[in-house]
Amino acid sequence: MLERLPELVNDDPDLVWRGRGLTARFLVAVGDDEWLVDVQAGRVASVAKGPFRMASWAFALKGTRAGWDRFWQPVPPPYYQDIFGLLRQGELRLEGDLLPLWRDMMYIKGLLATLRGNGAPA
């Protein structure tokens, strides 16, 4: 589950360093389930699970459950190995202010990939 992000990310010094320029709250949607992830200088400060009535976030990654399920397999199938593949397959939408996301796309990709084989939401 995404609740494991603080431990998975904050214990990875290379990933924290990569995201050192990012301080933002973003939303991850897995089908109808939503999580808010608070990042402060590359460390995941908190993760909250929805549903939310008044969520405030900078950007959102809203994916289908089927898409994320494949993305989070230990060895994902072709086109599901990366969020660009999810975009290509129409399994993911990006919303909000995408500037901070694009600035730190590699960090966000790395953050989401820590859930691979680590009890990602099924």
Added chain:
Amino acid sequence: MSVAWEPITGRYLAFPFAGHDYRLFIEEAGQGIPLLCLHTAGSDSRQYRALMNDPEITRHYRVIAFDLPWHGKSSPPTGWHKERYKLTRDFYIDIIVAVAKALELDKPVVMGCSIGGRVVLGLAADHADKFRAIIGLQSSATPSAYYDIEWLDHPQVDHSQVALAAVSGLMAPQSPETARWETLWHYLQGGPGVFYGDLHFYTVDLKDRLHRIDTGKCPLYLLTG
């Protein structure tokens, strides 16, 4: 003392073309059938390092790769700082033909990947007589964009990081990690606006000439995965 030289040699070529005096970097290895290799968007000839270091290939082929202007060790044209780079269809097709001619390659095999895989379709359509075989890697005559490429040349975003993010998404998780990251480094070294300008080539039409492809004149091999 013995040192582990690779069999690859690189040279610079003064190359007048399309009204500019270009300085092109060209590298090669091997002997035999000339195999002219075209790099992808946003990178350079180092992408062919494994082929040029493979004795099974260099025993039969003279593997040659050149960096397009703006890429790798090739210079952009004089006045580059006053223009916004865009790779056009005719420039791309013509410079490949011109390089093959300048190097006096005897009907080379031409092989390209990504934008290089696309441009060889143009070569197959109109320059089949100049090549003995044409190989397209990930060729696509009519690709559709799945992300907004303007982010590749956004003034508030590090272009190299966007290139890294986009290209790493194209790599299979089974690919060797060291090869993946070495290849990604080359994209990180691309100049600002160059990857973006290369992708302009995907927006220009090739369909107008595909009907002229005659594989009886020159075989065309497409490797797509």
